Amino acid sequence: MSEFKKLVFSGVQPTGNLHLGNYLGAIRRFVALQEGNDCIYCVVDMHALTAQLVHEDMPTQTRSIAAAFIAAGIDPEKHIVFNQSAVPQHAELAWIFNCVARIGWMNRMTQFKDKAGKDREQASLGLYAYPSLMAADILVYRATHVPVGEDQKQHLELARDIAMKFNLDYAEHIGRTGYGVDITVGDEPVHAYFPMVEPLIGGPAPRVMSLRDGTKKMSKSDPSDLSRINLMDDEDAISKKIRKAKTDPDGLPSDVDGLQGRPEADNLVAIYAALADKSKSEVLAEFGGQQFSVFKPALVDLAIHVLAPITGEMRRLMDDTSHIDAILRKGSERARARAEVTMNQLRDVIGFLY
16 A cells, blocks of 8 residues: 555444534534545444443434434445444454553543543543544544544544554564555654544534533533534424523624624524534624624524424434444444454554464
């Protein structure tokens, strides 16, 4: 192989109801990336155990993520949609990466500190090692690009560090087996087995915030359902949540600079921009000077127009899960075949007998 073939990988955890932030920040981008790219999209059910060990209905949660992928427009025939636990090579590579990654690298991961809280001694080893499994998810397919939110960018940087350390530690073995690719990292030539994966971050609403507090990310775990628009919400619920969304007493500014220091206003404008495929500047050119009493109803109409077809298709798919199950089975078979190519080569590079 003379170069790494471009491959897009990403995944979504089956923990709680999917919401607007998941759609705009991830799933909608997954759909767009299908054009001109080879894509693998995963329901990361193994990662879900780091949030909560015992789940009452993991199968339903897993199917709902897959249903959202399909309802939003991901084509499971042209690309791969599967659930992580059905491809054991993810866990196998994660153990190798646990031996590559350094404790100091893991200690810098801010998400572990945030999620573990003050009593870190009681946090699970899985939560601590989560970024190593995330690196394995990506690199077991030798993926080159990952659409991520800002909160996952640090984990992607860790994946690059793990890939580079493996490439350097096993440089002679990689060269001897002939599985490597000549790349340049900075000014240094490297004969690499793993690519230096690149983040895909962008769009007018890469980080959707709570409807009740514009300084906090929209989250499944927020105790207030009014803080988020769930993908399974009906039209009345969407309308209620947007109309009750927190704002400030001023009207909308005429330019983006006027949104500074106004997190709730900025969030609603960003959501409108993302749903309409416009920039925030274009939205403000239309609504600048208007009060939220005018803007919110327009946002309600737009949100319902975009989300209602997706919600309807998700409900149809979840009413008879045989189609979703078939998609996941076929996707898992295809993913296992690709992942096993990587693991066979890695066993050779490392020196495992098999």
